[in-house]
Amino acid sequence: MTITNAPAPRASGATSSVAPGTRVAVSTVIFTLRRSAGQERASVALPLVRRQSDPHEGQWALPGGWLDIVEDLDAAASRTLAETTGLAPSYLEQLYAFGAVDRSPTRVVSIVYWALIRPDEMADTSDENVRWFDADDLPNLAFDHNQIVAYALWRLRNKVGYSQIAHGLLADEFTLAELREVYESILRRKLDPANFRRQVEGTDTLLPTDRFRKGSHRPARLYRFNQDVELADRGPLGVRP
Template identity: 55%
Template sequence: MTRPDSSIQVAVSTVIFALRPDHNDLPALWTPFIARTRDPHLGRWALPGGWLSEHEQLEEVAARTLGETTGLHPSYLEQLYTFGDLHRSPTGRVISVVYWALVRADEVESAEPGENVQWFHADHLPDLAFDHNHIVDYALQRLRTKMEYADIAHSFLGETFTIAQLRAVHEAVLGQKLDAANFRRSVATSPDLVDTGEVLAGTPHRPPKLYRFTHNPER
């Protein structure tokens, strides 16, 4: 059996998605990046992450580096994929185990990020370091695919929400407008959606009903 190459390094990175207003004040998907302070790719934006040490679990590295850089502490981290192309780093063989998480806008607002953090619209990214554009594209495709069969909108919403707010989440993730009547009919049959019997206060017209999910759905 061939001995493992000790020069191979393992990194852990995380793609965070959050709904934040765009320039039209409409909900849109955004993700944070960290400005690199050293070569390679000095000054380029990169996903938050760090090296895997001998004494930490993969998810511990993801959670720690997110907290240190973005100030975010997501309650749920899911392993997305492992990226190990031979030439993804100019300094040698680097394998990246990538996690992803979905956070609410209020969690973003209450976070205390480092000074070299910037959020970008997920569909309009700059030229990122390494293969991080490819990683985010993969995560975005995965998110949009899962949106079709899993109630992951729960991660972007509060405990209660209107059908219009739920539709806005779907539109932001999918990147397209949805017919309001068709959407309402499609979610009305969902066994995971419950009418709370309450309405949204403070609206100028007939107050819309508030709903909740029966549980925290599987992503």
């Protein structure tokens, strides 16, 4: 059954050979919600950085950088996010490792993360080389970054259906209508307020408060997220991002 030309099996971590020339980068797809003027719903937006040097110079690309030799992967993603938005992520999760040979002129393996930040904390950078784009209306990006963003968007829209990540886009206290708007913006469709309320109240992820949001109509009760419930995917190692 063993194929003929196979060398002897190797266990990973062996130091007998090296892989010269392969470099590791970390990039992050940072999502937030943004209400454009005239738009009925908020839409998913992300920051891009204009490339200053040779491969794809001038094109927009995901924020990222080289992995430091004494830096965990998560830390590198957080650093990327801080450098771009000046903020800590309210959610951070590894997306995928991209490593096709031809994705860059030189061999680069990119560990890509995706993150959420709250719209109210969104930095307004005065940097000309950082710009926020609607996720569904992107230009041609450098490298394979269009594919990467598409995959991250798919993960976001998929994961919102079975996890509590929507809370990563809201402040500490929020009304059910605000929570529903987050879902509607990500999923790009209306949700029934009555059924949404029951579904979300049926779980133990929300704690009602005694406060109410006053507006133009009947005040809405404010809720906060139940910290006891698993907020997010803590990854295979079970540590908080």
